[in-house]
Amino acid sequence: MMVNSSDFDREVEVHWCPGCGNYPALKILKETLTDLNITPNNAVIVTGIGQAGKFSHFIEGNMINGLHGRYLSNALAIKASNPELSVFAISGDGCTYSEGGNHFLHTMRYNPSIVNIVHDNAVYGLTKGQASPTSEIGVKTGVQTLGVYNTPFNPIAVAIAQNASFVARAFVGHAEQTKEILKKAIAHKGYAFIDLFSPCVSFNRINTYQWYRENTYYLEDSYTPFDQKEAIGRALERSKLPLGVFYINERPTYEDNIQIYKNDSRPLWERDLSKEKLKTLINSFR
């Protein structure tokens, strides 16, 4: 059965502001899934809370719209319970790097084969414009009235420092390139992380489409994403921000490591308790 991009459409009102970066992000994902012939039935979209977190409401298929900051934990467990599903964990920079920082830090250590897309708009959109961990120093908001003074969080550098197995950055303004990156992420076995620049046209007056266009460039074709130190070096660049795949580090996935799928690939829901084994175990207490 061939998948159509429209298979992912839902007849609901989309709640984002006109011009929001989440629109192209949605389009890119739908088209990529279509290109890869991933059906809505085989995918699960897991989101947190925030504007990016509403993503799951606007795409057809299985979904969890969970709590603010906790979606990576939901996603990891889905993959561990049923490795046959394609799991997409999607949310905002506040959700992922602030409330969910600990899960971001640790989920990558497990290396589950999930695709984690963080819509990075350097602001809290849904709660109306507070600074996020990726906001630049000096940015003023209704709460950061004297300007942000915390050092910005560098998700790419942290992920590489953590030896995450696939680390990329993309920009919604570049649909084709982003699709390519997304396809690589989907093909990757293990945790695939994409920090996706996605402008908030209502609250972030600095990091506009224009700004991202002018302040980013793609990692050269000659760049090989296998040297951790080199990759971090690129992640630390600030004058212009590189886009593309920074780092790949193939290693056993979480689903492999769990070992229970080695001899039996059935998802957990298909399995039944062996009363024989239970009997043996109980009898071991005699």
Add this chain to the structure above:
Amino acid sequence: MMVNSSDFDREVEVHWCPGCGNYPALKILKETLTDLNITPNNAVIVTGIGQAGKFSHFIEGNMINGLHGRYLSNALAIKASNPELSVFAISGDGCTYSEGGNHFLHTMRYNPSIVNIVHDNAVYGLTKGQASPTSEIGVKTGVQTLGVYNTPFNPIAVAIAQNASFVARAFVGHAEQTKEILKKAIAHKGYAFIDLFSPCVSFNRINTYQWYRENTYYLEDSYTPFDQKEAIGRALERSKLPLGVFYINERPTYEDNIQIYKNDSRPLWERDLSKEKLKTLINSFR
């Protein structure tokens, strides 16, 4: 008034196992405070929960023994409320990198002038031997019965990737060198982080005193800790683990950025509400 190392002694039974790395750690801290003439009255020791977290019970002076994982938030707020206090935030690797991972990640972004010492024994001591985020792949425990398979957390690399302002690693088996590192950390303005190798003789049979002696070396005298990329490179070394100060990045501290201490250095408890100003503010609603 001169401070004596014994000023920090308390007449209570110490609960650690004989041979535990926490003993030399305690001795090192007491002696360093004494050398620097920091009195128990001016210091606050803030700890979490774990064997390292019990630290505050065994040293005289002001202390909080708070929750598992949350001590960095306690410590930051103490400093922000009273910058005159010397704040030491001390706990274990599980407390800091696992339960407290999000606060570890973000406290360094604020850059408060606190010294954060993490007793890294690569195990959960108090809860009897489960793996911690710094446990090596393959290590077997009562819970990780098939061996650890999560990629170890590299606190030094993450801190440098985050642009933390002072990042060091030390080993309790080397008292003198550790004191030197600690003195630098205390002298540093801003968040000073020390990952302190501290063997757990009861549950970690791999990372023993001997092992640390054999598998560490000091960063060369010629090493200058100001290049972020270079510093991360050293942090990624695994064959032998470097000790010493990896990275220093001087920048305004949290206490500076708050701005309220600029013209008035008094801690918050000494200040009084200006009713005049309150009146003006209330009247602005007329």
Add this chain to the structure above:
Amino acid sequence: MAIEFSDSISIVLCGAAGQGIATVETLLTSALKKSGFHVFSTQEFMSRVRGGTNSTTIRVSTNRVQSYCEKIDILVPFTREAVSHVKNRLSSISCIIGNKKLFESNSDAQSCILVDVNYEAVAEEIGHRVYSNSVAVGVLAGLLQTDRQLIAGLMADRFQSKGEKIVNNNIEAVKRGCDLADEIMSSNQLPPLPSLINQPSVSSELYLSGRDAVALGAIAGGCNYVIFYPMAPSTGVGAFLARNRLKFGIVSDQTEDEISAINKAFGAWYAGARALVTTSGGGFALMTEGLSLAGVTEMPLIIHLGQRPGPATGMPTRTEQGDLELVLYSGHGDFPRVIYAPGTLKEAFLMTQQAFNIAAKYQVPVIILTDHYFINTSYNLPSLDYENTIVEKHLIETQSGYQRYQFTEDGISPRGIPGRGEGFIRVDSHTHTQNSQITEDPVIRKNMVDKMFKKLQQLKEVAIKPNFLGNSEDEVLVISWGSTFHNVKGAITELGKKGHSLSYLHFSQVYPIHRSTSDYLKKAKKIVMVENNATGQFAQQLYLEFGIKMTRKVLKYTGYPFSIEELVKELEKELK
């Protein structure tokens, strides 16, 4: 539902997020109040930044007006969806004033008086449709016969920062709006609106929201540290304090998460600061362990919790009183706490102020429960009695040998802070000795728990009495708590006009409950509890404490606040 409200006019602005309804509201309410009218306004809005349909109800009155009615005298629609959004509130006396394209084909509008005014067209004549909101302000101000000079002045203040041209264009827009109002009135397109009388004394009163009252109360309480992770409807209190932080020497911190927030508040109080945490139910849920830490260490804490409907994300911008049991029972292990739930702006100010003193004195967490409705509702009031408040620090200079948890007669151990005095300030999250050493001694454990409950006894003594209105002979006693105060009172007043006398007991402190309550409950023949939640959480508490059951519970859990009309209807059921 057809209550007349003959002394007031009710105006509803309705449109999409991003269309500037809030600006119209601010300018209009300010102009009206400054003109000497009593004014009330309340906002309801969706959880989105652009689009959808939101509305603001403004009531203008000859008399003090602090409650919400459904009745609409004037509706200004900003979108095609607007009329249908408020359709249940429209009647034949409702005038819809706006661009006819927005309602002419809408059947919901047809029973109303329709007045075609094209704000945008006028604005475009001035130079840009951006001025259409100011035209609308002009029309409404004109209809209510507000002083035009005064509005011009307000416009000047508001747009000052944007330069002279914009100021002038806005003033022009308002003027044109007022002219339009004159036209409408002279052409008799409107039925006679209730005629209102203004009083000069009102013009210099305060005009505040619940959010403002809580934030001002915090400042008056000596708050010098505000900590939060953004979450509707609580963020505004944090933002208010953040804006004023240099003036009052306040540390303001948007933390990485709510767990950090509560643990920072803990550290701040430890070091002698007076910290406020502001959050909502979901954020508070994450603070449960931290609350327990404050419990065992007897650390003062103040948490403002702006309620919204749960569970989980629920309805982020709607209202409910559903978190009472959450705050009452959260935290593992037993420890005393205090819960306030102000019903008026004055209470919100004074109780938040007092919360800091109570927390400091009794060394317990104090929780201030508001909700979306309370936070987003404003009215004028004469003043806030800040002059008679004092900031009580309840801190000692310690001597050497100081023990933080010294056993005392009343269970309160004098509180010292690090860096002041000879003593050491040692606090411990375990069961601890008087000097905060970990202990596993059964007798000390028992004594430490008993110490806490001694404090609870005293907290009962200083509990705020419920507010009783009415006669003790009334057959029906209505009870409510927190934000429902004015609306319940409004309903009882309306019933009074119909000849029914009901008495009313309102609780602004919901835990511990003042013992005088017992008498009221015992005397009442019938008791009706009004709560904005599904299970009657406060009714349960009254039962637990006093053993008396409610005759009827009026519970609303749609996510929306009670209106006077609705309450009149519900209360009448008990009168039949």
Add this chain to the structure above:
Amino acid sequence: MAIEFSDSISIVLCGAAGQGIATVETLLTSALKKSGFHVFSTQEFMSRVRGGTNSTTIRVSTNRVQSYCEKIDILVPFTREAVSHVKNRLSSISCIIGNKKLFESNSDAQSCILVDVNYEAVAEEIGHRVYSNSVAVGVLAGLLQTDRQLIAGLMADRFQSKGEKIVNNNIEAVKRGCDLADEIMSSNQLPPLPSLINQPSVSSELYLSGRDAVALGAIAGGCNYVIFYPMAPSTGVGAFLARNRLKFGIVSDQTEDEISAINKAFGAWYAGARALVTTSGGGFALMTEGLSLAGVTEMPLIIHLGQRPGPATGMPTRTEQGDLELVLYSGHGDFPRVIYAPGTLKEAFLMTQQAFNIAAKYQVPVIILTDHYFINTSYNLPSLDYENTIVEKHLIETQSGYQRYQFTEDGISPRGIPGRGEGFIRVDSHTHTQNSQITEDPVIRKNMVDKMFKKLQQLKEVAIKPNFLGNSEDEVLVISWGSTFHNVKGAITELGKKGHSLSYLHFSQVYPIHRSTSDYLKKAKKIVMVENNATGQFAQQLYLEFGIKMTRKVLKYTGYPFSIEELVKELEKELK
């Protein structure tokens, strides 16, 4: 306190952490049970890895023994601190058997019968002091006349992995211990101990702890995902399942924190797994928001909560029943839940098993409340009825157009899972429509809340009845819940021997409470509630539900469990 317990002998091992008391316990209880004696053991220990003073009480009996008594027949001290540690439990019939250096100068020992046995010296003769614990096992087994061959076999099993030499030395150590026991007995150093009778049938019974029973129940319930962050006393359940994970196809995950744990459990159930979270009060506190997520999304969840005294870190290795209100009210917003609190090992097994079916069927969180005492207490029982349990999945294969929150008569919407069927499984933390779209509609909100409460009604129907023992004519009804079952029953039995007839109502499901309770409460003349907490949390619940107050509450909140002796004393107060 002088209860005779003439059919049992009570042995206490007391020493420092790290001295191997647990090994002695395991070997001894195993040997005794295998010899056909009924055996009970319970451990109390400090929160440290080495040092301090811990003890284990082992009761050996002719009859079934499942409760804790203070009486000590034999004390084996391993340190100088040991005797004083249990001094309140010693009497003139207590024999202290050990190295005299550990007690000869201790005044607390002086009223006891003292027997000098130097286990270490014997061990050193065999080659190393490491064998002294085996010598002790030998002495105790010898005194109780256990089959020597059998012990040798146990030693062989236990030390097998360490090589033949060590096995042989341990066997030798035990043998030498038995010889010593013979000497002691023949030299008449001991008074006559109660003489016990063994029964061959007991030898093949199970010997389990509360921890084992819960973990086995989980496996029988089809648990295939266990998630936890280590925390006493709950970790053991996780470790048990982790050890057995390849055998049963279980995913075992020690997470980064408790918040991740609950959210993983959520994801796992969503995808069709049957997940168990195991934690303690402090960890549960952090899961509050996650519980609320399960509430609004109607997701099954199972949480095992091993209670310990709070607030905050409290007493990590002590016991309390203080988290009932926490689990009952935690989570913002209203939603149904089920709370079990097994009183026996059998119940722990069956209820944990059933929890998975109930959660799956009603799509609600089910919490299993145990505590430190329950988890760390073991006794023999004939069997576990796993054969009659079934794993009910309650999952459907979805059709296209499937709506996760379809309104149904009974409030239960058929549950599908992703990857099975044509439908899409959409779950949302907001107030949602039947197809899980965010909504702010007041009517849908109300209907969704009502849907949840329909489920609560049904959960009341399937609630487990309280266990009634006694005659309905008895004047005094004793009530307790959870882990106190056997000790209360033991006390009532003792009182029965004294001629007092009390009836007893024990609750293993504490929410919702079965309606049959009402009759018992109404009939009783006097009701005595026994709870291991400070405020009588379950008594409050009974009052809320049935309006009946307790005559007396026996509350203990020292961090330690009730003993039979203590309860006899407390219950007698109501008999006077």
